[in-house]
Amino acid sequence: MAAYVINRTIRSERFESGSTNADLCRKAAVVNTVYLDHNATTPVDPRVLEKMLPYFTMHFGNPSSASHAWGWAAKAAVDLAREQTASCIGASPDEIIFTSGATESIQIAIQGVFNSYCGKRKQVITAATEHSAVLGACRHLENQGAVVDVLPVLTDGTMDLQHLRNSLSEETLLVCIMKANHETGVIHPMRAISDMVHDTGALLFSDITQTIGKTTVDVQEDGIDLCCLSAHKFYGPKGAGALYIRRKDPRVNLTGFQEGGGQEKGLRSGTLNVPGVVGMGAAAELVHREAWDWQYHCSILRSRLEQGFLDTGIVSVNGNTRDRLSNTTNICFRGKSAGELIGGTPGIGVSMGSACSSQSGRPSHVLKAMGLSDQDAQASIRFSVGKDTRPEDIDRALAAYSRALSR
Numbered sequence: 001m002a003a004y005v006i007n008r009t010i011r012s013e014r015f016e017s018g019s020t021n022a023d024l025c026r027k028a029a030v031v032n033t034v035y036l037d038h039n040a041t042t043p044v045d046p047r048v049l050e051k052m053l054p055y056f057t058m059h060f061g062n063p064s065s066a067s068h069a070w071g072w073a074a075k076a077a078v079d080l081a082r083e084q085t086a087s088c089i090g091a092s093p094d095e096i097i098f099t100s101g102a103t104e105s106i107q108i109a110i111q112g113v114f115n116s117y118c119g120k121r122k123q124v125i126t127a128a129t130e131h132s133a134v135l136g137a138c139r140h141l142e143n144q145g146a147v148v149d150v151l152p153v154l155t156d157g158t159m160d161l162q163h164l165r166n167s168l169s170e171e172t173l174l175v176c177i178m179k180a181n182h183e184t185g186v187i188h189p190m191r192a193i194s195d196m197v198h199d200t201g202a203l204l205f206s207d208i209t210q211t212i213g214k215t216t217v218d219v220q221e222d223g224i225d226l227c228c229l230s231a232h233k234f235y236g237p238k239g240a241g242a243l244y245i246r247r248k249d250p251r252v253n254l255t256g257f258q259e260g261g262g263q264e265k266g267l268r269s270g271t272l273n274v275p276g277v278v279g280m281g282a283a284a285e286l287v288h289r290e291a292w293d294w295q296y297h298c299s300i301l302r303s304r305l306e307q308g309f310l311d312t313g314i315v316s317v318n319g320n321t322r323d324r325l326s327n328t329t330n331i332c333f334r335g336k337s338a339g340e341l342i343g344g345t346p347g348i349g350v351s352m353g354s355a356c357s358s359q360s361g362r363p364s365h366v367l368k369a370m371g372l373s374d375q376d377a378q379a380s381i382r383f384s385v386g387k388d389t390r391p392e393d394i395d396r397a398l399a400a401y402s403r404a405l406s407r
């Protein structure tokens with residue numbers, strides 16, 4: 001059935017300006033499907049797509065071509081996108097470089113800080129619930145002489161601040177702690193963390209990929225020195241991301257490792273993905289204007305879903321539910337198999353964890369770090385609603401799960 005839905009979707013996909021994602025999806029789907037995996041990726045908002053299209057065809061210039069109008073048009077679009085992207089996190093445009101996504105931004109940031117400052121300090125601190133891109137980048141530094149500490153978290157997924165304080169030292173170069181977790185939605189107190197980190201003279205990198213449009217982020221208020229964004233997590237296109245690099249108080253210097261044309265301050269050589277960059281800027285602009293409405297909408301639907309599950313009396317919610325992204329809930333169906341539940345509800349798009357780890361079949365490292373047994377981790381499912389999710393979608397998902405659970 002899934003293949004049938006996908007084939008129909010691809011064949012009937014046609015862009016009509018003015019239609020919303022929900023309209024497009026409704027038209028395409030022949031069976032009633034419900035997408036509740038917005039933390040894995042989101043559809044491109046049709047208003048974003050509309051802004052991108054001319055940059056594939058009419059304005060196809062290379063923004064590095066300084067000698068003609070084609071290049072200037074592309075450069076102007078990139079400049080605007082840089083302003084839009086910067087302003088959605090309280091940064092200034094000259095603190096943003098464009099990349100292919102969060103994963104690339106993470107590598108440039110973590111490797112770049114280490115290359116630039118490793119003569120002085122050698123310790124890198126991160127947490128066990130970080131995204132695999134961050135954990136991998138930190139582990140990679142160990143081969144180069146870094147001392148990497150991966151801190152445990154409390155059972156509700158929040159940082160153990162006392163443990164962090166005890167781990168910081170004169171040797172600490174970089175601390176990598178995300179603002180919000182992709183699997184549980186748990187939000188960490190960035191200001192308390194950054195104050196601690198800065199007291200020891202270290203830098204703070206934060207993976208804020210999941211926060212855009214779901215909670216407020218401000219690099220000044222949060223005290224973030226470097227952070228990564230990915231457009232496809234907030235209704236922009238895939239393959240477009242950004243890295244924020246603080247320019248003052250303190251000025252952060254990165255040493256690049258990619259040789260080439262020297263684009264993006266020499267940190268990310270290669271011709272920019274102009275349509276992607278334009279799309280990320282347009283998506284950031286939507287966040288700026290509409291995120292409050294999205295958050296309100298998502299929190300109501302998330303509650304409806306979560307309460308529906310809790311009413312069955314057989315589930316529990318993983319992670320702290322007080323400081324949490326507005327759209328995410330991670331539910332443990334104790335004694336059940338998440339894989340079988342997902343298989344038994346083919347029209348409902350959800351996952352057991354991050355999209356990356358769902359391929360490995362291993363229990364989520366995030367849930368394991370929170371002390372869940374293998375069995376409970378493999379009984380847990382992440383549900384993430386989006387701005388276009390409707391109340392009927394929630395009710396349909398609950399009904400499908402109710403049928404699957406009673407089997």
Ligand SMILES: *Cc1c(COP(=O)(O)O)cnc(C)c1O
Binds near residue numbers: 182231
């Ligand atoms: C999705 C995600 C990433 C990876 O983003 P890409 O743009 O797909 O590379 C990194 N960190 C978090 C928290 C994410 O949710």
